[in-house]
Amino acid sequence: GAGVSQSPSNKVTEKGKDVELRCDPISGHTALYWYRQRLGQGLEFLIYFQGNSAPDKSGLPSDRFSAERTGESVSTLTIQRTQQEDSAVYLCASSIRELGYNEQFFGPGTRLTVL
Amino acid sequence: AQSVTQPDIHITVSEGASLELRCNYSYGATPYLFWYVQSPGQGLQLLLKYFSGDTLVQGIKGFEAEFKRSQSSFNLRKPSVHWSDAAEYFCAVGGPDSNYQLIWGAGTKLIIKP
Numbered sequence: 001g002a003g004v005s006q007s008p009s010n011k012v013t014e015k016g017k018d019v020e021l022r023c024d025p026i027s028g029h030t031a032l033y034w035y036r037q038r039l040g041q042g043l044e045f046l047i048y049f050q051g052n053s054a055p056d057k058s059g060l061p062s063d064r065f066s067a068e069r070t071g072e073s074v075s076t077l078t079i080q081r082t083q084q085e086d087s088a089v090y091l092c093a094s095s096i097r098e099l100g101y102n103e104q105f106f107g108p109g110t111r112l113t114v115l
Numbered sequence: 116a117q118s119v120t121q122p123d124i125h126i127t128v129s130e131g132a133s134l135e136l137r138c139n140y141s142y143g144a145t146p147y148l149f150w151y152v153q154s155p156g157q158g159l160q161l162l163l164k165y166f167s168g169d170t171l172v173q174g175i176k177g178f179e180a181e182f183k184r185s186q187s188s189f190n191l192r193k194p195s196v197h198w199s200d201a202a203e204y205f206c207a208v209g210g211p212d213s214n215y216q217l218i219w220g221a222g223t224k225l226i227i228k229p
Contacts, residue, residue, distance in 0.1 A: 033216075041221065041222075042205065042219050042220060042221040042222045043205065043219045045216070045219075048216060056214070056216070091158070091159070093159075103149070103161060103164060104161075104217060105161075106151075106158045106159040106160075107158060108157065108158040109158060
């Protein structure tokens with residue numbers, strides 16, 4: 001497809017379980033971002049991948065959160081031992097860094113509910 | 116510190132009335148500015164962007180924004196709102212001073228009165 005896709009669209013899990021969220025960026029986009037959006041709030045930066053450079057993990061809220069990206073394609077965000085405060089929409093975005101600016105294209109998000 | 120402030124959490128306007136959503140930023144010399152819209156249940160969509168040149172930029176859906184460097188502002192405007200404009204609007208700034216990462220405002224929720 002032409003846009004950023006994310007799966008699953010919804011995920012309900014029990015406290016303490018691990019979850020894995022997937023993002024497929026737009027083909028050719030070298031930069032990929034993960035954000036968290038809690039209900040009624042703005043976007044909270046989590047992690048940023050740019051090509052083969054080391055990712056910027058400065059936004060990850062705890063060591064329960066991790067993310068990987070295979071080359072310049074798919075990324076997975078993993079949350080271990082989920083807590084109720086992890087409930088949020090997780091958004092993925094991609095962009096073409098080489099253009100020298102940062103217009104981000106967003107996926108529809110994964111709504112995570114931790115019971 | 117780099118930041119974006121959207122001072123209005125909610126704004127209510129009547130259908131057909133004009134709209135202005137405020138955005139102020141703190142950034143370096145070369146801000147790239149964006150407005151995104153998030154409709155209920157949908158992802159974020161870019162409305163417009165400013166990189167350089169003409170400080171009045173036109174976007175989709177009849178929106179425009181004006182970059183005022185002296186006021187560190189990038190306010191979004193629309194002359195006549197439609198009920199379908201009800202959504203949340205986010206302002207963001209990025210550029211070389213933030214390694215091209217975007218810094219986001221907290222958003223303004225637009226409510227349209229019939």
